[in-house]
Amino acid sequence: MRNREVAELLYEAADILEYQQVEWKPRAYRRAAQMIENLGEDIENIYAREGKAGLIKIPGVGKSIADHIAEYLETGKVEKFEKLKGKAPSGAAELMEIRGLGAKKMKKLADTLGIRTLSDLKNAIAAHRLRRLEGFGEKTEENLAKAIEQYEKSHSRIALGKALPIADEIIFTLKARCKDTTSKVDLSKIIYTGSLRRLKETIGDIDILAEAEKGEALKVMNCFVSLPDVDQVILKGSTKSSVILKEGTAIDLRVVPPESYGAALQYFTGSKEHNIELRNIAIKKGYKLSEYGLYIKESGKQIAGSSEEEIYKALGLAYIPPELRENRGEIKAAAKNALPKLIEQSDLRGDLHVHTNYSEGKDSLKTMIERAEALGYEYIAITDHSRSQKIARGLEIEKLKAQWKEIDKLSKCFRIKILKGSEVDILKDGTLDFPDEILKELDIVLGSIHSGFALPEKEMTERIVTALENRYLDILAHPSGRLLGKREPYAVNYERVFEAAAANGKLIEINSQPSRLDLNDELILRAKTFGIKFCISTDSHSAADLTFMRYGVGQARRGWLEKEDVVNTYPYTRLKEVLKKLKE
DNA sequence: GCCGTTTTCGGCCCGACTGTTTTCAGTCG
Numbered sequence: 174m175r176n177r178e179v180a181e182l183l184y185e186a187a188d189i190l191e192y193q194q195v196e197w198k199p200r201a202y203r204r205a206a207q208m209i210e211n212l213g214e215d216i217e218n219i220y221a222r223e224g225k226a227g228l229i230k231i232p233g234v235g236k237s238i239a240d241h242i243a244e245y246l247e248t249g250k251v252e253k254f255e256k257l258k259g260k261a262p263s264g265a266a267e268l269m270e271i272r273g274l275g276a277k278k279m280k281k282l283a284d285t286l287g288i289r290t291l292s293d294l295k296n297a298i299a300a301h302r303l304r305r306l307e308g309f310g311e312k313t314e315e316n317l318a319k320a321i322e323q324y325e326k327s328h329s330r331i332a333l334g335k336a337l338p339i340a341d342e343i344i345f346t347l348k349a350r351c352k353d354t355t356s357k358v359d360l361s362k363i364i365y366t367g368s369l370r371r372l373k374e375t376i377g378d379i380d381i382l383a384e385a386e387k388g389e390a391l392k393v394m395n396c397f398v399s400l401p402d403v404d405q406v407i408l409k410g411s412t413k414s415s416v417i418l419k420e421g422t423a424i425d426l427r428v429v430p431p432e433s434y435g436a437a438l439q440y441f442t443g444s445k446e447h448n449i450e451l452r453n454i455a456i457k458k459g460y461k462l463s464e465y466g467l468y469i470k471e472s473g474k475q476i477a478g479s480s481e482e483e484i485y486k487a488l489g490l491a492y493i494p495p496e497l498r499e500n501r502g503e504i505k506a507a508a509k510n511a512l513p514k515l516i517e518q519s520d521l522r523g524d525l526h527v528h529t530n531y532s533e534g535k536d537s538l539k540t541m542i543e544r545a546e547a548l549g550y551e552y553i554a555i556t557d558h559s560r561s562q563k564i565a566r567g568l569e570i571e572k573l574k575a576q577w578k579e580i581d582k583l584s585k586c587f588r589i590k591i592l593k594g595s596e597v598d599i600l601k602d603g604t605l606d607f608p609d610e611i612l613k614e615l616d617i618v619l620g621s622i623h624s625g626f627a628l629p630e631k632e633m634t635e636r637i638v639t640a641l642e643n644r645y646l647d648i649l650a651h652p653s654g655r656l657l658g659k660r661e662p663y664a665v666n667y668e669r670v671f672e673a674a675a676a677n678g679k680l681i682e683i684n685s686q687p688s689r690l691d692l693n694d695e696l697i698l699r700a701k702t703f704g705i706k707f708c709i710s711t712d713s714h715s716a717a718d719l720t721f722m723r724y725g726v727g728q729a730r731r732g733w734l735e736k737e738d739v740v741n742t743y744p745y746t747r748l749k750e751v752l753k754k755l756k757e
Numbered sequence: 758g759c760c761g762t763t764t765t766c767g768g769c770c771c772g773a774c775t776g777t778t779t780t781c782a783g784t785c786g
Contacts, residue, residue, distance in 0.1 A: 197758065197759085197768095197769065198758055198759095199758095200758085200759095200769070201758035201759055201760095201769090202758075204758095204759080205758085205759085232759095232760095233758090233759070233760095234759085235758060235759050235760080236758090236759095237758060237759085238758070238759085272784085272785080273775090273783090273784070273785090274784085275783060275784050275785085276783095276784095277782080277783060277784085278783070278784085307777095308776090308777070308778090308782080308783085309776090309777085310776065310777060312775085312776060312777085313775090313776065313777085316775085316776090367786090377786095378786095380786090408773095408774060408775070409774095410773070410774060410775095412772095412773070412774095413773060413774070415774095425786085427773095440771090440786095441786085443786085445770095445786070448770075448771095448786095449770055449771095451770090452770045452771075453769095453770075455770090456770085457763090461770095461771085462770080462771085463770085463771055463772065464771080464772070464773095465772085
């Protein structure tokens with residue numbers, strides 16, 4: 174899958190063109206890059222099958238970009254882009270990340286002061302050389318210094334699992350403060366928007382929206398910027414404020430009047446690409462769409478704005494859930510009333526990947542079962558590590574059998590059904606870490622890779638395919654092996670893995686651990702086209718982890734999954750049938 | 758550079774905030 178690679182190439186070219194103040198081309202390149210990123214099909218396959226004609230069919234890709242992509246796929250580079258590279262400062266990509274520094278200012282800095290890297294910029298600021306430039310000033314210099322500091326502190330995105338609790342906490346506190354300050358604000362309308370509401374795996378900053386009449390807006394803003402966790406106030410106006418929390422997270426708050434609340438919620442939820450498409454539809458219908466509402470262009474009369482639903486309706490679209498708003502085809506589907514009916518967390522009847530203190534879990538078997546039953550689940554699978562996982566205290570066969578005995582005993586005390594399982598290592602040659610006579614006694618077998626991450630793509634693919642052909646394996650767990658922000662996914666040919674999973678009827682896990690979220694949304698979408706079924710599991714290492722399910726469900730929804738696609742929405746008897754059939 | 762049931766040429770999302778400006782450019786989302 175080289176889509177990401179091709180998209181990066183185009184994004185990079187767009188940045189340089191933007192730096193050169195070339196008009197419109199950067200936008201065209203970025204649009205093409207974005208479509209390629211979200212294609213759901215390997216661009217190499219398209220090119221191999223249909224040549225340039227196939228590439229031109231991709232929205233945003235015309236003859237010229239198709240030529241560039243073809244050249245890149247065949248030779249590994251694009252002559253024209255190679256020449257472009259020399260035209261911008263070497264540190265341009267990094268400098269563009271600094272808040273307040275765009276293409277124009279960067280060019281000015283390069284042309285007048287010869288600034289080409291972040292360290293050049295830092296030196297120039299320290300020597301107060303910026304404030305003398307035309308269009309710059311003392312304040313700009315100070316702000317850039319602060320922005321650099323902020324960039325160096327946390328320029329990476331925040332994991333969903335970290336951002337969501339922070340947002341919940343801030344909103345809780347903000348509501349309490351607002352309640353003490355004014356009675357005229359509807360507290361239930363204070364919610365998070367942005368990529369967080371879309372449940373994206375990582376978040377740049379947290380966006381919060383509130384509703385208030387004009388006279389009350391500033392009161393909400395004052396509550397917000399004076400929250401105890403706020404470190405810096407970046408900007409403060411009557412509709413928009415930005416702050417940075419002491420632990421480094423950036424938070425924006427927007428306040429809008431009731432007649433615009435839905436439009437603002439829609440707008441700030443994004444994604445940007447989804448919104449641009451929506452606005453284009455509005456224009457074609459003779460409307461104008463902004464964060465304040467949907468208006469008739471001629472008369473300026475508002476025809477929708479207080480709720481998201483009425484905006485989509487007025488544009489001739491079915492309501493699109495936030496998780497789908499990535500311009501991956503959801504707008505076309507909404508126009509045809511063909512959106513998926515997305516899975517809900519309440520559809521889940523059990524958790525199929527849970528550790529106990531038999532291996533690396535913190536809590537006892539009994540505690541995990543108790544908590545799962547308290548969550549209302551119908552079943553839970555106990556899946557401690559297999560014997561090769563020495564670090565995680567993987568179970569020897571004797572210990573596994575002892576666990577079975579305890580499960581049999583506990584089964585009599587609980588309503589919830591307990592499946593005897595194991596998270597079995599897929600060894601380097603693709604065999605599983607327990608012999609067949611043990612595997613066939615288990616109710617459920619997860620296969621996963623915990624060693625030999627650096628295998629070349631071909632061998633890693635063979636290893637996983639071999640495991641998928643093992644009749645005793647049920648589920649491929651955390652299939653890409655990535656740890657968000659820490660470890661890249663291992664090299665593997667997903668087309669082949671998905672083919673093998675589909676051919677053998679194997680299930681693919683969506684691991685809900687905030688540090689994993691594995692498979693990711695794009696690969697879920699891709700896997701679904703192979704007809705594969707999934708399970709959403711927490712990979713819990715303590716009873717508290719059982720609540721991680723919300724993150725996995727979010728990724729499943731982003732991958733367009735419906736209830737029927739996910740086997741742990743099935744009643745116990747149906748789940749057992751699925752698992753039994755796999756071993757026949 | 759791309760695109761088109763109002764266009765094959767002339768458009769390309771829209772508005773807020775800030776700073777350096779006396780009316781606007783740059784940046785951001």
